[in-house]
Amino acid sequence: MFRLHLRRQWQAYWSEKRSLISLGLYIFxxxxxxxxxxxxxxxxxxxxxxxxxxMITDRDTWLADLERVESGETVSAYAARPMAMTxxxxxxxxSLASLAYRHESIHPHATLINGWRNESTLFRRYExxxxxxxxxxxxxxxxxxxxxxxLILIILCFDIVTRExxxxxxxxxxxxxxxxxxxxxxxLFVVVTPLMVVxxxxxxxxALAFSAPFGHVLIWLSAMFVYALFWCGVVACVALWSxxxxxxxxxxxxxxxLIAVLLxxxxxxxxxxxxxxxxxxxxxxxxxxxxxxxxxxLDQRAEAYMAEHPDLVVSTDSAVPAYYxxxxxxNIDVNNHTAPLIRAAEEQRSSQRRFVKAxxxxxxxxxxxxxxxxxxxxxxxxxxxxxxxxxSFLNHLLxxxxxxxxxxxxxxxxxARKIPEFIFEPPRVPLGAYFGLVWVGCLGLFLLIIAKxxxxxxx
Amino acid sequence: MMGAxxxxxxxxxxxxxxxWLLGVLLFLLLSAASLDGxxxxxxxxxxxxxxxxxxxxxxxxxxxxxxxxxxxFSRYAFRPLPVLSAFDPGVFDFAGAAFWMEAHTQNPxxxxxxxxxxxxxxxxxxxxxxxxxxxxxxxVATVLFSSVSRERENGTLKALAAxxxxxxxxxxxxxxxxxxxxxxxxxxxxxxxxxxxxxxKFNPEPTAxxxxxxxxxxxxxxxxxxxxxxxxxxxxRSSGEAFNLSALLWIFFALASPLLAGQLATTIFPxxxxxxxxxxIQLKAQTPFWVGSAGDDAKAAQERAVEEEFGxxxxxxxxxxREALVLQAHEEFANKVYDELYGELQARHRNQDxxxxxxxxxxxxxxxxxxxxxxxxxxxxxxxxxxxxxxQHRREIIELLNRDMMIHGADKxxxxxxxxSLWESIPDYQTSAPSLKEVVRYYFIELxxxxxxxxxxxxxxxxxLKTSLVRGx
Numbered sequence: 001m002f003r004l005h006l007r008r009q010w011q012a013y014w015s016e017k018r019s020l021i022s023l024g025l026y027i028f029x030x031x032x033x034x035x036x037x038x039x040x041x042x043x044x045x046x047x048x049x050x051x052x053x054x055m056i057t058d059r060d061t062w063l064a065d066l067e068r069v070e071s072g073e074t075v076s077a078y079a080a081r082p083m084a085m086t087x088x089x090x091x092x093x094x095s096l097a098s099l100a101y102r103h104e105s106i107h108p109h110a111t112l113i114n115g116w117r118n119e120s121t122l123f124r125r126y127e128x129x130x131x132x133x134x135x136x137x138x139x140x141x142x143x144x145x146x147x148x149x150x151l152i153l154i155i156l157c158f159d160i161v162t163r164e165x166x167x168x169x170x171x172x173x174x175x176x177x178x179x180x181x182x183x184x185x186x187x188l189f190v191v192v193t194p195l196m197v198v199x200x201x202x203x204x205x206x207a208l209a210f211s212a213p214f215g216h217v218l219i220w221l222s223a224m225f226v227y228a229l230f231w232c233g234v235v236a237c238v239a240l241w242s243x244x245x246x247x248x249x250x251x252x253x254x255x256x257x258l259i260a261v262l263l264x265x266x267x268x269x270x271x272x273x274x275x276x277x278x279x280x281x282x283x284x285x286x287x288x289x290x291x292x293x294x295x296x297x298l299d300q301r302a303e304a305y306m307a308e309h310p311d312l313v314v315s316t317d318s319a320v321p322a323y324y325x326x327x328x329x330x331n332i333d334v335n336n337h338t339a340p341l342i343r344a345a346e347e348q349r350s351s352q353r354r355f356v357k358a359x360x361x362x363x364x365x366x367x368x369x370x371x372x373x374x375x376x377x378x379x380x381x382x383x384x385x386x387x388x389x390x391x392s393f394l395n396h397l398l399x400x401x402x403x404x405x406x407x408x409x410x411x412x413x414x415x416a417r418k419i420p421e422f423i424f425e426p427p428r429v430p431l432g433a434y435f436g437l438v439w440v441g442c443l444g445l446f447l448l449i450i451a452k453x454x455x456x457x458x459x
Numbered sequence: 460m461m462g463a464x465x466x467x468x469x470x471x472x473x474x475x476x477x478x479w480l481l482g483v484l485l486f487l488l489l490s491a492a493s494l495d496g497x498x499x500x501x502x503x504x505x506x507x508x509x510x511x512x513x514x515x516x517x518x519x520x521x522x523x524x525x526x527x528x529x530x531x532f533s534r535y536a537f538r539p540l541p542v543l544s545a546f547d548p549g550v551f552d553f554a555g556a557a558f559w560m561e562a563h564t565q566n567p568x569x570x571x572x573x574x575x576x577x578x579x580x581x582x583x584x585x586x587x588x589x590x591x592x593x594x595x596x597x598x599v600a601t602v603l604f605s606s607v608s609r610e611r612e613n614g615t616l617k618a619l620a621a622x623x624x625x626x627x628x629x630x631x632x633x634x635x636x637x638x639x640x641x642x643x644x645x646x647x648x649x650x651x652x653x654x655x656x657x658x659x660k661f662n663p664e665p666t667a668x669x670x671x672x673x674x675x676x677x678x679x680x681x682x683x684x685x686x687x688x689x690x691x692x693x694x695x696r697s698s699g700e701a702f703n704l705s706a707l708l709w710i711f712f713a714l715a716s717p718l719l720a721g722q723l724a725t726t727i728f729p730x731x732x733x734x735x736x737x738x739x740i741q742l743k744a745q746t747p748f749w750v751g752s753a754g755d756d757a758k759a760a761q762e763r764a765v766e767e768e769f770g771x772x773x774x775x776x777x778x779x780x781r782e783a784l785v786l787q788a789h790e791e792f793a794n795k796v797y798d799e800l801y802g803e804l805q806a807r808h809r810n811q812d813x814x815x816x817x818x819x820x821x822x823x824x825x826x827x828x829x830x831x832x833x834x835x836x837x838x839x840x841x842x843x844x845x846x847x848x849x850x851q852h853r854r855e856i857i858e859l860l861n862r863d864m865m866i867h868g869a870d871k872x873x874x875x876x877x878x879x880s881l882w883e884s885i886p887d888y889q890t891s892a893p894s895l896k897e898v899v900r901y902y903f904i905e906l907x908x909x910x911x912x913x914x915x916x917x918x919x920x921x922x923x924l925k926t927s928l929v930r931g932x
Contacts, residue, residue, distance in 0.1 A: 036726070043732060053738035053746075103579045106553075106571070110734060125740075126733040127567045130808040131554035132815055132839055133730070134573075136721020147581050151710070159699065245699035246605065250477070253706050257597060261714065264580035265589075266488070271577060272584070273495040279506035280570040281537065281556060285513040291532070292517040295524075323528070345575075352577040365581065380577050 001179065005186035013190050022152045027198055029148060033141045034202045037098030038209065040138070044097070048090035048110055059086070059421075066413045082401035082411050083115035083324050089393060089422040091386040094377025095212035096220065099203060100142035100369075101376075105129050107383035113394050113422060115324075115401050118331035119338055120287035122394055123387070141202050142372045145224055146365045147260045149195055150231040154252040157235045160187045161458070162245040170458075180455040184239065188232045196228055219375035219434065226441035227368045233447025240454045263363035270359070271352040277345050283338060290337035294330040301329050305406050328405040332398055342391075349384070360436070364443065367436035374429040385427040393422050464624070464632030465639075472602065472640060481598040488594055489651050492585040493545075497655040500545035507537050507556075511887075519883055523876040526860040526868070527786055530562035534856065536849035536888040538568070541836035542666055546652050546673070547588035549837030558846060560853035560888075562860075563789060564740065565797040567804075568846050582714060587652035588831050591677055592824055593713045595644060599685045603637055604705040607693040607927055616927065626925045633924050634917070637685040645678045668895065669834050676834070679913050680827040684712065686916035693923035712824040720818035720825060724811035731804055744796040748789050757792035758785055765865070782872045783865035790857055801850075805843060812839055819905050823912040826905040833898040840893050840901050848890040856885050 013019045051058060065080035078084070090110040097104070108126040137143075161184065164170035174180070200221060207217045234255055242248035294301050302325060360366040373379030400419055404411040472478055514535050521529060536558040544551060555568025576584075582593075610616040619629065653670060688705045695701035747753035761784055762774045769777055774784070819826035832838035860881075868875030899906065 032722075036722070047732050047734045050734075052734050053741040105730065106573055108733070124569075125567055125737055127555050127569055127571055128733050128736050128804060129730045130724070130811040130839075131550035131842060132808075133721045133725045133811045134553040135550050136717050136724070136815075137579075138725070139718060139722045143581060155703070155707075245697070246702050249699060249702045249706070250601065253702075254601075261582055262488070262594070264578075265582055265585050266491075268576065268578050268580040269492065269495060269585040272575075273491070273498070276498075276502065277575045279502065280572070280575070281503075281506045281510045284535065284557060284570065285506075285510040288517050288535070289513055292521055295532070296520075296522045349575075349577055356578045360578070366578065369581070370578075380579065384577075 002182045002186060005182045006190065009186045009190040019156055019191070022155055023194055026144075026148065026152055026195065029139065030141065030144055030198045030202050033139050033144050034098070034205065036138060037101055037140055037206065040101050040104070041093050041098035041210065044093045044104075044109060048092050051088055052110070052112065062086070063413060063416060066410060066416060069410060070413055078321070080410055081324060082404045082416075083328060085397070085401065085416060085419070086112055086114040087393065087397070087419075087422045089113050089386075089390045089424070091382070091424050094216075094382075094426065095210040096203070096206060096216050096376040097378050098140075098206050098210070099220065099376050100140055100373050100378045102138045102140045102143055103380075104378055104383075105134060105138070107386075109386070111390055113390060113397060115328055115331065115398060115405060117394060118287065118291075118334040119342065119391055119394065120284055120334055122390060141199055141206075142369060142376070145199050145227065145372070146369050149199070149228070150234075150256055150260060150365075152195060153191060153228075153231050153235055154249075154256055156191045157187060158239060158248045158252045159245040160184050160236075160239045161455075162239065162242055162248045165243070166245060174458075180240075180458040181452055184236050184451065184455050188236060192228050192232060196224060199224060216375045216377075219437075220372060223368050223371040223375065223437055226437050226444060227364060229444030230364050230440050230447065231444075233444045233451060236451035237447050237454070240451055240458065259363050260365045264366045264369075267356055267359055267363060267366060271355045274355060275348045275351040277348045278341050283341050283345075286338050286341055287334045290334045291330040294333040295326060298326050298329065301333070302406060305329060305402075309403050309406075325406050325408065328398070328402065332402065335395060335398070357432070361439055364440040367440050371434055371437045374433045377426055381427055381429070386424055389424060390422070464619075464628060465636055468606075468632060468636035469639075472636070475602060478598070478602045481594075481601055485590065485594050485598055485648070486651070488585060488590045489587060489648055492587045492590050493652045493655065495585070496545040496548070496587055496652075499548075500540065500542070503544075503556075504540050507540055510535070510537055510557075515887060518885070519879060521882060523878050525873050525875055526864040526877050526881065527562065527783070527873065529877070529882070530857050530860045533559065533561045533853075534885075534888070535559055536845075536852060536890075538842070538845045539890060539892060541841070541892055542656065543669060543673075543835035544837045545655070546586070547831050547835040547837055548586050549832030549835055550839055550842060551837045552584075554839075554842045555846075558849035558853075560849065560856060562786070562857050563745070563793060565793075565801060565850055565853070567736075567801075568842070568849075587648075588828075588835070591645070591648045591652065592680070592827060592831075595648060595677075595681055596684050596709055596713055596824060598644070599637070599641065599681055600688050600705040600709045602640075603685055603688040604692055604701045605698045606633060606637075606689055607924065608695050608698040608701040611927065612698060620928050624928070626928050629928045630921055630924045633689060634686065634920060637689065638682060641681045641685055642678060645674060645681060649674050649677070669836075672834050672895070673831060676827055676830055676909070679909055680823050683823050683909070683913040683916045684708075686913070686920040689920040690916060690923045693920065693927045712822045716818060716822035716825045717815075717828065720815040723818065724814035727814055728807050728810040731807065736800065736804065739800050740796070743800070744793040748792050754785075754788060754792050758788040761785075761788035761791060778869045779865045780868040780870075780872055780875065783861050783868055787858060787861040787865065790854065790861065794854060797850075805846075808839065808843075816904055820908045823909050826908045826912075830902045830905050830909070833902050834895070836892040836898075838898075840898065844893050845890060849888060852886075852888045859885060 062080055062085055065075055068075055069080055088110065089112070093101075093104075093109075106129075108123040111123050113122070161170070161180065164173065164183070170180075173183070203217060203220050203224075206212065235252055238251040238255065239248050242251055356366070360370065370379070374381070397419065400415070401411060514537075518529075518534050521532070538551075538556045538558075552572040555570050556572070557570045558568050559566045607616070610619070649670070656666070656670070687708060691704045691708065692701045695704060748757070765777070765779070765784065766772060766774055771777055774781070815825070815829065819829055829838065833840060863877055863881050864875060867877070893901075
């Protein structure tokens with residue numbers, strides 16, 4: 001009997017104008033999202049694979065100069081100075097990033113790290129995107145799955161039962177021994193299948209194009225599956241509990257607006273309102289104040305630094321520009337001075353994350369988006385990790401080059417070689433991040449069971 | 460009869476549980492968004508005031524320093540924060556709030572608030588303006604979609620026609636009731652959203668006009684949307700169909716059109732990537748001048764300009780510092796490159812904005828979103844104004860510093876030290892937001908679109924309502 005329903009619904013699906021238009025639009029948007037994502041991915045690879053033009057001295061040239069100094073050759077007073085030792089830090093896009101890149105343009109993906117930088121100037125001149133386009137965001141596959149997929153499912157399924165009721169066919173159907181359970185589930189299956197296959201093919205295409213690990217692809221597909229399960233449950237429940245098509249449509253639509261639009265915005269807003277971050281402008285002011293104070297009292301500051309490093313011998317090399325030392329000391333003072341603000345910001349961020357984790361369960365759209373971003377290697381967690389690692393690398397470098405810079409000398413080539421290149425370590429996604437997906441799956445199953453029970457009682 | 464019909468409509472609104480439910484939701488969202496908006500405004504305004512003060516203090520009290528060293532440390536310009544940003548933050552969260560006016564380099568604006576977000580919602584974060592527009596229009600669609608279709612389904616439309624009710628009375632009753640409802644809704648929403656404004660210090664005259672404009676704008680937009688829903692309700696075969704079409708209209712107007720406009724804008728005019736801009740700056744504005752010979756003409760032109768100004772034929776006879784002359788020559792050389800590079804960048808942003816403008820013709824809600832940000836002073840126009848005026852100020856102050864070093868730093872070059880009197884003579888950055896006249900001129904197409912939508916929708920609703928009563932179905 002179920003097969004008969006499936007065949008009937010399948011034929012109805014491909015002959016309905018509503019279904020064909022919706023599916024056509026859905027495929028168009030999926031292809032647009034995929035093409036945009038792949039284009040962005042290739043652009044990012046291009047950006048992070050080439051050393052920038054303002055990286056004046058590359059590491060090899062710098063080391064070659066240092067070796068010439070060590071072998072007794074005469075070089076420029078500016079050559080091979082520790083302050084000029086520059087590292088390129090990049091956050092290369094992960095293999096599935098093209099599927100969830102909607103907000104990636106907001107964050108920096110590359111920076112140069114050297115002694116001339118401090119934490120307030122580490123990332124510079126990356127804010128070049130148009131603000132109004134940035135506000136609108138990009139259409140990516142994650143958005144298609146979390147927002148558009150449920151909407152189309154609702155449009156195509158909200159009246160599964162009420163249409164039959166209103167036309168009087170349901171009474172006839174039941175009198176002939178038909179089952180509402182089979183009717184509902186056959187329709188849902190027929191509608192969901194193409195809606196799932198389209199993004200699945202997009203995920204597989206991106207995975208093949210960028211050689212994505214199987215595990216990540218699996219998480220992506222699982223996230224889509226549990227989300228589809230949840231929305232099937234919602235649609236089935238609303239359809240079965242409604243007496244009229246109007247109330248079924250209204251009910252499904254309000255649930256969608258709540259879960260996909262209002263709740264995520266409210267959660268984001270509440271997190272920011274309850275745990276506000278220290279202002280970036282205040283952070284800049286603190287940094288400027290600290291830098292100015294160091295520059296004003298440079299001699300005392302240098303003496304204090306030498307006192308902290310009693311092993312240092314004061315160099316008499318007058319050819320070394322004094323601003324090397326000034327800039328270095330100002331930078332470490334800026335970092336020390338702003339450290340409490342950064343700590344406070346990190347604590348507030350953690351609190352926001354905890355809050356989002358706690359109440360995000362109310363909106364499966366947020367949970368699935370989180371899971372998808374984790375599998376795609378995008379989102380706030382990754383960009384925050386990149387910034388954190390770049391900051392930590394900068395501080396490590398400043399520690400390594402400090403004594404030589406203040407002492408107006410050079411570090412040894414063996415010590416310079418020991419400083420490793422910056423390699424971005426993707427953050428380890430806690431298992432808890434995927435627990436949300438299990439929750440959504442359970443919720444979906446629960447709703448489907450309730451719907452099945454209700455359907456079996458419809459007479 | 461018309462009064463009775465209006466009374467009946469209001470009675471139905473009063474009895475409609477959906478209206479009350481969504482009304483309470485709207486009230487809660489609006490109250491929360493409003494409180495947060497004002498908190499944010501107070502915190503940002505205070506941080507900005509403090510930053511301006513610190514910047515001036517740090518600058519003036521830097522002690523004896525070489526003017527070029529000071530130009531490298533330089534000063535910051537901070538974006539003015541209009542009081543209505545609490546109501547509509549516009550694009551300000553997505554654009555830099557500070558501008559570093561350093562020597563040699565024009566920087567993009569920096570410190571975007573959006574980078575602090577720990578979770579990105581699919582749509583904008585709640586702001587009072589977003590709630591009024593998006594949740595308000597959702598409420599309108601939900602309440603009005605069955606306004607005529609239900610009368611038809613229940614047979615009351617035929618009864619009304621048979622009772623001798625004139626088409627005019629019917630139309631006025633059906634369109635008048637939502638007009639009053641929306642007026643009350645907008646006034647209530649704006650009172651909640653802008654209430655805290657009364658508790659803050661602000662310049663009342665221009666802000667009051669802007670508030671009034673916002674009120675009229677939101678009223679007109681929600682009214683045109685309500686007429687569109689009434690038209691659908693009158694034309695649809697059933698309430699189900701009316702609901703589907705109203706919901707689709709809301710989705711397109713409120714959610715899809717801003718997204719599609721943004722997507723289309725970046726597809727047609729893609730953003731320049733950050734590294735390309737940095738590379739161009741390095742390769743066009745820095746390396747050719749300092750390493751190559753591309754700066755020779757700029758140095759000669761600068762030298763001629765100084766000779767002309769001081770009425771001599773030989774720069775060296777003035778006893779001025781040549782290093783400072785070269786520094787200023789680089790500024791002049793680089794400024795032309797910056798005009799080209801940042802001009803291209805801004806042209807791209809303007810083109811992106813134009814795409815959104817023309818898309819807003821298709822959606823009165825998108826048009827209203829853009830105009831609202833313009834009236835609040837938080838749109839791209841205000842952002843460009845800030846970036847341009849800050850860059851002009853950068854050029855002025857760097858020139859003043861180079862000039863001081865050139866005139867007073869003879870024989871000393873970079874070891875010349877200026878004192879507090881020079882730092883005090885450098886003017887502070889000041890700017891004013893674009894005037895309402897400029898805003899109206901810039902958003903002329905959007906304003907026209909809102910008016911056309913209102914008139915067309917009112918006409919269509921009028922025709923459809925009249926026809927449905929005459930036919931009695």
